[in-house]
Amino acid sequence: MSGTPPGRVVTPGTPDPLSDGELVVLRDERGRRSLVVLEAGGTWHSHSGAVAHDDLLGRPEGSIVRTPKGVEVIALRPTREDFVLKMRRGAQVVYPKDQAMIVALADVRPGMHVIEAGAGSGALSLALLDAVGPGGTVMSVERREDHAADARRNVERFHGGPVANWELVIGDVSDVLRDRAAHRVVLDLPEPWHCVGPAAGALAPGGILLTYLPSVPQVMQVTEALWDHGAYTDVATSETLVRGWDVDGVAVRPAHRMVAHTAFLTRARRVPTRAEGGPALPRKRRRDVAVD
Numbered sequence: 608m609s610g611t612p613p614g615r616v617v618t619p620g621t622p623d624p625l626s627d628g629e630l631v632v633l634r635d636e637r638g639r640r641s642l643v644v645l646e647a648g649g650t651w652h653s654h655s656g657a658v659a660h661d662d663l664l665g666r667p668e669g670s671i672v673r674t675p676k677g678v679e680v681i682a683l684r685p686t687r688e689d690f691v692l693k694m695r696r697g698a699q700v701v702y703p704k705d706q707a708m709i710v711a712l713a714d715v716r717p718g719m720h721v722i723e724a725g726a727g728s729g730a731l732s733l734a735l736l737d738a739v740g741p742g743g744t745v746m747s748v749e750r751r752e753d754h755a756a757d758a759r760r761n762v763e764r765f766h767g768g769p770v771a772n773w774e775l776v777i778g779d780v781s782d783v784l785r786d787r788a789a790h791r792v793v794l795d796l797p798e799p800w801h802c803v804g805p806a807a808g809a810l811a812p813g814g815i816l817l818t819y820l821p822s823v824p825q826v827m828q829v830t831e832a833l834w835d836h837g838a839y840t841d842v843a844t845s846e847t848l849v850r851g852w853d854v855d856g857v858a859v860r861p862a863h864r865m866v867a868h869t870a871f872l873t874r875a876r877r878v879p880t881r882a883e884g885g886p887a888l889p890r891k892r893r894r895d896v897a898v899d
C-alpha cells in the first residue's frame with residue numbers, strides 16, 4: 608500500500624487526488640459498495656460492469672466513472688464505517704452504532720490507556736485507537752491466533768502499516784489484566800464474568816469496565832458478578848437502536864429495514880473495595896442507575 612491509507616488525515620484544502628495503491632470504496636447507483644485497491648492498469652469487475660482503475664487515478668475523491676453497461680460508479684475513500692463493514696473478518700465485528708456508544712459510555716478519551724478483548728477482527732480496536740488518539744494506547748488481547756492475525760491485518764491495512772500506540776497480545780485477557788494498568792477495560796467476549804476480578808486489579812478507582820454481550824442470560828450473569836465483587840458500582844445496561852429514514856421529496860418515512868438487536872452494553876465504575884478503604888457494608892444495588 609502507498610503512503611495514503613484510509614485512516615490518514617491530510618491538511619484541509621490540500622489537493623489529494625486518488626493514487627496508485629490506495630484503498631477506495633466504489634459505489635454503484637443501487638448503493639452496492641466494494642472496497643478496492645487502485646492499481647495502475649487494474650480493472651474492477653462487478654454486476655454493474657468493469658471500471659478501469661486508470662480512469663480514477665489522479666482524479667479527486669468523489670469522481671464518477673461510467674461502466675460499459677452505462678452504470679455510474681462513484682469512488683470515495685472509505686470512512687472507518689465503510690472499512691469495518693467491508694473488511695475481511697473471522698469473528699463478528701462490533702458495528703459502528705455500538706462502537707460509538709462504547710466510546711461514549713466507557714468515556715474513552717484522548718490520552719487514555721485502554722485494554723480490550725477479544726480483538727476479533729479489529730473493528731472495535733480501530734474505534735478505540737481513534738478515541739484515545741496518538742497520546743493514548745490500546746492493548747487488544749485475543750486468545751485465538753487466527754483472529755489475532757485478522758485483527759492485525761485489518762488495523763494495519765486501515766492505518767497503512769504498524770500502529771505505534773497499539774499492542775496486540777495473544778493470550779487470555781484475565782491473565783493479561785493481572786499485571787497491567789488501564790483507565791478503561793472493554794470486553795467483547797462470551798464470559799466476561801471471569802474477568803471482573805482481574806479487571807478490578809487493572810483499573811484504579813474511577814475506572815470503567817464495559818462489556819458487550821448479545822444475550823439476556825449473559826447480561827444477568829455479568830451484572831451479578833459485578834455487584835457481588837465489591838469493587839464496582841453504577842452497574843447499568845443499555846442497547847442502542849439506530850433507525851434510518853428515507854427522505855425523498857415529500858415521501859419521508861422510516862427505512863423498512865434496520866439492524867435492530869446486536870448486543871447489550873453493561874458498564875460499571877470501579878470503586879474502592881473494603882480492603883482499599885471502601886464501605887464496610889455490602890455495596891447497595893442502585894436500581895435507579897440509568898443510561899441517558
Ligand SMILES: C[S@@+](CC[C@H](N)C(=O)[O-])C[C@H]1O[C@@H](n2cnc3c(N)ncnc32)[C@H](O)[C@@H]1O
Nearest residue numbers: 698700701725727728729730731750779780796
Ligand atoms: C466477537 S469477537 C470480538 C470482535 C471484535 N470486538 C471486533 O469488533 O472485531 C470475540 C473474540 O473474543 C475472543 N476471546 C474469547 N474469550 C477470550 C478471552 N478470555 N481472552 C481473550 N480473547 C477471548 C474470541 O477468540 C473472539 O475472537
